[in-house]
Amino acid sequence: MQLNPSQEQAKNQINWPILILAWAWSWKTATLTSRIEYMIWTWINPSSILAVTFTNKASKEMKERISKKLNIQYQINQYKNQNLPFVWTFHSLWIFILKNHIEAIDMNKNFVIYDESDKLSIIKSIIKDELWLDEKKYIPRSIASFISNAKNALILAKDYEKYVDSHIKEIVNKVYLSYQNKLLENNALDFDDILVKTLEVLKNDEVLNYYQEKWKYLMIDEYQDTNAPQYEIVKLLASKYRNLAVVWDDSQSIYSWRWADMRNILNFKKDYPDALEIKLEQNYRSTQNIINAANEVISKNTIWIKKTLFTTNSIWESITYIDAPSDRIESQTIAKIIKKSANDLNESYAKNLILYRTNSQSRSIEEALMMEGIPYKVIWWLKFYDRKEIKDLIAYLKVIHNPNDVVSIKRIINTPSRKIWPTTLKKLDDYRDEFWVTYLQIFENISEVDELNSWAQNAIKKFYEILLDLMENSKIKEVSSLLDYIIQKIWYDEYLKDDTTPDEYEARLENIKELQNVLSTYNWLDPRESLSTALDEILLLTDFDKKEENSNNYVTLMTIHTSKWLEYDRVFITWLEEWLFPSFRSMELKDLEEERRLMYVAMTRAKEELYISRAWERFQFWNYVTNPESRFVKEIDTKYIKNYEFEIKNNFFTNSFSIKDHVENPFRVKKSLIENDVDNFEIWDRVSHPKFWFWSIISKSWDLAEIKFQTSGIKKMNIKIAPVKKI
DNA sequence: GCGGGCGTCCTTTTT
């Protein structure tokens, strides 16, 4: 590949901070790879180069390119090889640092990582059993999001008190403190902690110095998506040698809801006022028409860096608009188009990507694809790890690895059933709190726990024996045979068979087999190490990462967020309706602009053909609703668009729903004529709202109330006239 | 104590 002048400039500037603006498909990965190659060519030690990406996919791609260029091979634990540049995702990099140096902040390196549901179960138990509060008023998910917010703003539990300015935050403060204690006791970290603790570790001068010397050349991709802790960590790592290159695109910033903060770009310029700025503006993928239309949409944003994205691809294929009467016809049309081009042109189904705003929207499309007999695959993040059988087995592995992991112990102690019931567990917990011992210590001396009858003691003793045996075996067995051994030892297969229908049983066996496959890639490491490496990586693993690109003949379905980084010949963007995309939760300017960037990302996934679709009538929220056409469709000049011609116009409504089923869109209920009695509403009352669903009141002064949605923002409303109902 | 049945609460987006 021949680099263009700006790419060339980015490649050659290796001893200076640089800021690279890279628009969609400007070959930034290729540029970065050339830069690495060039560095090595100037005798820079490869292992002192660190490149960080957001997704496993991106890091895999970069590794492949580097392998090719340098003619070398990456292996699973790349850090063992001293002669390769480090290419990592943010999360695996932080975990690597923690594995090596978490002792600097007095934690044990056998820590485990808790996922979202582990986290919620801890928070729930704190709210219920420790604070004796009603989990319906103090919703665990909501409290969890407060805590997550705090962590990403770098507010530690011990400092949270200073920020308490409302009743709810008082509760959050208590939960936060207790939650962190529990994590510490369990030797566990949650996702946010991975960042916070890494930063803490790097505040140790000796450790920091070690990494500054280790990685003298830093490259960060997708910098617009970094959040505060990530920014701080990168700043620390780069502060000594100042060889930091960051790549970003403001138009593709779609993670502000995860605290990604574009101000980090401004901070970068402040930290490195002498930084060189380079723009990569040539798009090497899409046709001019798609690029023009995408530019036009994004230019409606008020915060937007002027783009002169251009391409030399001169084909002017129009964007096709499927303006369907019903959701069923929308999906059927998509299926037909795919089927037709597959049949007529004998092309692979793998050319097609179907995008939607939220995961739940895949269903209607799946049905149509199924009807046409088109093979497809829905990509759901973390779905693999979320499955019960996988969680069960991984919980066993986690406990073997870290016996302090109480959450996992609780998960497995009665799975399969050992008749160790919740009351027994409660007694164990009380005992543990009273005598300050670990579960394992209790198990060892179970006969001293007088609160338990001999039957329960015996059951636990048996469980403990199993555990000991598994731990013993983990020292000698490679990780995939350890899994075999666990399954056999706990009679897991029989448990599944009893517990499920034959079909489900088959599906679960499939998943376990898949887990086996994943684990067996770690077999060549020594047993303990393979267990620990596998556990870290499985948690970060997703369906998406297992997907071999274009190797199979199926249509791919995913959310737009997931599609970032990918390119397909033919792309369908579906459900283009107001309230859905843009989402009804994102109607404020700031959020709306992020939705628009999301549309930009979606459009630029297409290389050759782009289809956009909406339906006049769709079955949604257990009703038939009509939503107006998305503003994003209107924002594309009609000269770029042609309308899809439906073949059998008269058949629309025989396929569709009868008119009487149709109801008013619940999102667009006109302001209520009924005046609410203001005195009926109290703080902490839960109310329903036709547009925003379920809320609770967090403050009230006469008729003006602040109402908080469970996971998102606070809205001010006048209770008297707002269409709210007490529930 | 367990499991089935019924009521409640939901659905952004993900490392």
Place this chain on the structure above:
DNA sequence: GGACGCCCGC
């Protein structure tokens, strides 16, 4: 429409 929690009957 489905997941999950809770209640009540064995």
